[in-house]
Amino acid sequence: MSDAVVEVSMFERIGGAVVIDRLVEAFYHRMDTLPEARVIRAMHAPDLGLVGSVLKRYLSEWTGGPKLYSPEKGHPRLRQRHMGFSIGNAERDAWLLCMRGAMAETISDDGARQELDAALTKLADWMRNQAGNPHDAGTVRP
Numbered sequence: 195m196s197d198a199v200v201e202v203s204m205f206e207r208i209g210g211a212v213v214i215d216r217l218v219e220a221f222y223h224r225m226d227t228l229p230e231a232r233v234i235r236a237m238h239a240p241d242l243g244l245v246g247s248v249l250k251r252y253l254s255e256w257t258g259g260p261k262l263y264s265p266e267k268g269h270p271r272l273r274q275r276h277m278g279f280s281i282g283n284a285e286r287d288a289w290l291l292c293m294r295g296a297m298a299e300t301i302s303d304d305g306a307r308q309e310l311d312a313a314l315t316k317l318a319d320w321m322r323n324q325a326g327n328p329h330d331a332g333t334v335r336p
Contacts, residue, residue, distance in 0.1 A: 203258025207306040211254060218250045220296035228295075234288045237279045257310070282324040290318050 205214070222242045225231045238245060251262035279285075293314055301307040 204306060204310060205254060205257040205259030207303055208257065208301045208310065210259065213300055214250055214253050214257070214259070216300040217296050218246050218253065220299045221249070221292050222246050224292035224295050228288075228292065231288045231292050234285055234292075237285075280324060281322050283322065286318045286322055289321075290315060293318075 208214075208217075222245075225235050225238070226242070248263070251266070255261050255263040294311060297307050297311060301310065
């Protein structure tokens with residue numbers, strides 16, 4: 195018998211593609227309905243279908259699932275791709291509010307949800323692009 199440790203990806207821990215789909219749907223539902231999310235909803239097209247599909251592919255790959263994003267889009271370069279939008283603390287917080295609610299609704303594994311929340315919080319913080327952010331001084335990296 196082998197004592198090898200098999201590492202389970204976050205993708206598998208949360209429930210795979212089915213949960214990623216539910217997570218993204220719940221996220222965009224919150225963005226569409228929460229008054230606190232108006233600031234980020236206004237950054238999106240009226241139809242969230244295309245961006246939802248992209249987010250599903252990105253999250254699938256980012257959590258260790260199938261590589262569905264990079265073959266089509268290349269390296270994510272998320273901050274660069276979002277530079278056309280003013281993202282500060284309020285936008286970060288609205289995004290996290292929607293994502294945390296969606297995770298609470300769709301991810302039953304508390305440990306996985308907490309780990310994913312910590313990683314997404316770092317990512318959301320990194321996305322801030324308004325003047326004066328420590329990221330722009332090169333002092334903080336995700």
